[in-house]
Amino acid sequence: MFQKYPKLASAKFPKTVKIVEVSPRDGLQNEKTHVPAAVKIQLINMLSQTGLRVVEATSFVSPKAIPQLADGAEVLQGLTYENGVSYPVLVPNQKGMEAALKCGVKEIAVFGAASEQFTQKNIKCSIDESIQRFEVVMGMAKEHHVKVRGYVSCVMGCPYQGDVDVNKVADVAKQLLDMGCYEISLGDTIGIGTPELTEKLMTTVSQVVPKEQLASHFHNTYNRAIQNLVVSLS
Numbered sequence: 001m002f003q004k005y006p007k008l009a010s011a012k013f014p015k016t017v018k019i020v021e022v023s024p025r026d027g028l029q030n031e032k033t034h035v036p037a038a039v040k041i042q043l044i045n046m047l048s049q050t051g052l053r054v055v056e057a058t059s060f061v062s063p064k065a066i067p068q069l070a071d072g073a074e075v076l077q078g079l080t081y082e083n084g085v086s087y088p089v090l091v092p093n094q095k096g097m098e099a100a101l102k103c104g105v106k107e108i109a110v111f112g113a114a115s116e117q118f119t120q121k122n123i124k125c126s127i128d129e130s131i132q133r134f135e136v137v138m139g140m141a142k143e144h145h146v147k148v149r150g151y152v153s154c155v156m157g158c159p160y161q162g163d164v165d166v167n168k169v170a171d172v173a174k175q176l177l178d179m180g181c182y183e184i185s186l187g188d189t190i191g192i193g194t195p196e197l198t199e200k201l202m203t204t205v206s207q208v209v210p211k212e213q214l215a216s217h218f219h220n221t222y223n224r225a226i227q228n229l230v231v232s233l234s
Contacts, residue, residue, distance in 0.1 A: 004026065004193055011234035019213065020149075020185070021047055022056040024075075025090055029066050037071040041078040048082040049211045056109065057087045060096035088149060092123065097137045107147040109185075110134045112176060114169040115158035118189075127168075131175050136181045150181035151217075155201055156193040166204045174208040183213050188228065191221025196229040 024044050027046065028035050040058075047055045057079065063070035078085065088107035091097045100108055112121045112130055119127050141148050155169045173184045186201060195200075198216075206214060216232040218225040 005231070008230065008234055015232050016213070017233065018054070019052060020054045020056065021052050022045075022217075025056045025059050025069065029068050031068055035068065037074045037078065040071070040075050044075070044087070045080050047103050048080075048085045048087075051214075053084060053158050054086045054088065056090055059090035059092075060099045061090070061092050070219060073099065073103050076105070086147075088147075090136055093133050094136045094140070095139050101140070101144055101146075105146060107149065108137070108141060109151055110150045110176070110181070111151045111153065111218050113153040113189075114172050115154040115161050116156045117160035118158045123158055127172060131172075131179075134176070134179060140180075142180060148179075148181050150176035150179075150184045151187055151191045152176065152184060153187045155186045156188045156197050157190055159190050166201055169201065170205045170208050173214075177209050177213065183215055184209050184215050185215040187217040188219055191219030191225070193218060193228050194224060195231045197228050198231040202232055 024040055024047070028040065042056055044055055052208060057077050058072035059066065059069045060072050061069060069192070076087070076089070081087065086107050088109050089105050089123070090111055091100050091108040092111060097108070112134070113122065113127065116127055119130055121132060138148060140146075146176050150173070152169055152172050154164055154166060158164055169186065173186065176184055184205075186205060202214070202216070216229065218228045218232075220226075
């Protein structure tokens, strides 16, 4: 890879890397076959014993929208919580936050997007309206001393509108940061990213969000996830 992107050979990479394991939520929500709560609990318990420090456990969304995660409360109740491991949950709105707080969560994630069409299709509102919904959640999180991580999806492309303006990604990321998210994860939702696009993305967004508060999430749709990750870390 250094032969194709020679500037990486002299790049300064971080000495440590934080891994946020999201398969119990991001992975299982897409499974067509129902996965029992007991199996989810076993998976999360095993993951938390590998040395991972963050395992995203579930999501408090409408069971009609994502029936696979309708048992979120049961999963959280059944976990064997490891010292030093965080178990964040995805929260889309006030109702989800209320349910999460009843389970005693210490960290949540909110999920935005840089694509208007994706936001309309996914949660039936505009980007600006989605940010307004998060303000209520952020207020509740602050009141209950809950940490919040922010996601921005479709940062390199959208399945509905195609190309996504990198400046829009930066704008959404900055809004989430200003609202109180301690970290912003940039997600290549459909896996169309390239090393060149990744460099442009990270360079642009890091102008408004400190690098130490940025994370990246790549899908391996076209076998470029590792390449993009290396560029991102550089």
